Amino acid sequence: MKILFLLPILFFTTPNMNARKKTDAWLSELLHRNASGALLHILNNSDSFQYQLIYTQINRNKHNTPSFKHFYLHVDKTRYFNPASTVKMPVAFLALEKLNKMNKPGVNKCTPMLTDSAYSGQTTVLGDSSSENGLPSIAHYIKKIFLVSDNDAYNRLYEFIGQKTINERLWQMGYTDFRVTRRFVPATEEENRHTNPIRFINAAGETLYVQPAAYSNLEFDFSKRILVGRAHYNRADSLIHAPMDFTTHNNAPLEDLQQILQSVFFPASVPAHQRFDLTENDYRFLYEYMSKLPAESKCPQYDTTEFFDSYTKFFMFKSGKTPIPSNIKVFNKTGWSYGFLTDIAYIVDFKNKVECMLSGTIYVNRDGILNDDAYEYEELGYPFFKEVGNIIYKHELERKRMFVPDLKNFDIKELQTVRNEK
Template sequence: MRYCLILLFCCCQIYGLQAQSRTDTLLRNLISREASPALKHILQYPDSFRYQLIYTQIDRDAHNQPHFKHYYLDVDADKYFNPASTVKLPVALLALEKLKELKAEGITGNTPMLTDSSWSGQVTVHTDSTAENGLPSIYHYIKRIFLISDNDAYNRLYEFVGQQTIHEKLWDKGYKRARIVRRFMPLSEEENRHTNAIRFEDNGKSIYAQPPAYSTLAFDYSKKITMGTAYMDKNDKLVPLPMDFTRQNNLPLEDLQQLLQSVLFPASVPASRRFNITEDDYRFLYRYMSQYPSETTYPKYDTTEYFDSYTKFFLFKGAGHNIPPYMRVFNKTGWSYGFLTDAAYIVDFKHNVEFMLTGTIYVNRDGILNDDKYEYEEDGYPFFKEIGKIIYGYELQRQRAHNPDLSQFRIDYTK
């Protein structure tokens, strides 16, 4: 009995260590072998840069069905990173799910959606100057989310779905650790629980009214999460204490990878984890997850600021308009508080190559949060660009039993 207990204890200890940080030799060796001195420096300090990476190989069978193999580098659900704008991905998907539920009301993705103010801190939004008809809608908000990671568009969809529904739906799909409790505007915890009254109109006539909502959910904040050595408060005053992220949004990297995979390859995940959206909505998502700001008229963007690789971190960030025409990236990025994150599906139509990369890194040398002094340009973007190049180079020479038919991801962006 004593021997069995000792063996059980040792197994639990080993399992605990594995659960804390997951690394595959293939991925570590591949990156280490090709890494530049700058990248090697980052890899030497996992505690400082807090990087995590998931590389997903995709192999097609004789029927073109994709099969996935994930490789991990220092992936740990307990190693917190601020998900920033990556939370816009699940909220956009849930908005499309709710849109489908409202189809019987005569509501489509293009139906004008008017947001009213129902509680303190809320804003009224009845127009959208970036839309062709000057009116806000679910589809137009989602365009803005994926084209330039627009915060206001996310806020409106957060309000449309509601904080409680966001979590009930995500938890039901298996994303138990997802926590999306904040809009991207200065609101208190209580104000974020309240969401606005919303109306949908057709030719100026109201066809559906959604009352204000309040989230009664209890969240587990028992594990305290702090970052850095100091932070700037809302009055730009330095507070000489670590910044508290305990009640911030949370989305573990594996969940983010699975969310992206469930959208691009819904049949590859269990039915219980899929989003209940239409085929047209899938096509809509594929278009705007991969389209460049220069390729859209509504919204119309200044491409000197919003260049083609503005939200494409892996391989291309900083490359401006130099993305090869035969490549596309279907992704969602986020950046905040020194954290950079990207979940991407990368396609090379010329060489019949496809793979997924999901990663995050923390770049904040002075340890001060909220001071807008982060090493995004010096360390962060080069990390993603080089990792992307290393994996892409490996994918170009990796042997496949069957060439993939990638036609479902070919999109005519001129239409």
């Protein structure tokens, strides 16, 4: 892990730059005590690297009911980081929830879904060669989101749910600082408010349900200006000697992302209003594909030289394309963009009966220029996640538990057997 001297990075949010951070001395001491020199360099320069960490300790009682204790390091809802693909996680959950609420005969997550176009910037999708039947579906899009963080799959779910519904539902669940305003494709703010007409069809090509084009008239609070870096390249590939403006971009505080993940793996641990309306089959489907590796997928099938085991698994594994042992499963969603790396994970070791949650983000952009593709992901970002993850994992292996957790509900082999039986 190469140590690089970081130049001062301009990072502004207004107002309230000095909001109190959540930090637990115990977590800071644990990491500092076990850190390499390279990790210490990052830990001791929190202002430059903008990192935030949440370690969630899980303890079970004699009935296997879990309880949770969160430890924080520099967690601050007012400090912006670009969430990148982590917003795909709640959007995937909301897509399944919307299907359940629609309750249309013959329409489920595996029903072919065709996307048409009706506004500037929109594109159609009438087929998907990576699926078994050559047609796109909600289920297939969700698979691609969690297997390789596919951008187009996210865009199609964004269009299915609609910008207004995504945000109003998340706010209703208590995530009032969350903001999902855009697809992952060049588009204006107005184009992102318009979403495509959609059709669900049966195997014979007959239309089962039509969802018309929609428009979001939702009002967002953009009063807090968010500027990152000292310069950036714009869409015309011109260098602009000013910070990049993220004021209207997606926003997802780390605590909210952690709680959203926890609500899907442990629904009873959160208030009723924070639970997604999902079926037992939905949960099993999500558990399977949130932990499945690209090499384990047949439809879609991936080139594993590009999409290696740890392609979307940052904590413990990403650096050096480390193979993931079969006894460990990481149920997670990562994101990477503009020098920001983020991972929201539930980690399970079935052999050693260990489980915990880890959530983290870091900013690695030495030159302070955004959109130049010169970020220190490999040198600093991925090694940070790997080392932090392994320090926590080692602590979990050594930690005394009153009751050994029963983790069979998350065993992917059992999940596949149950799904095949159904």
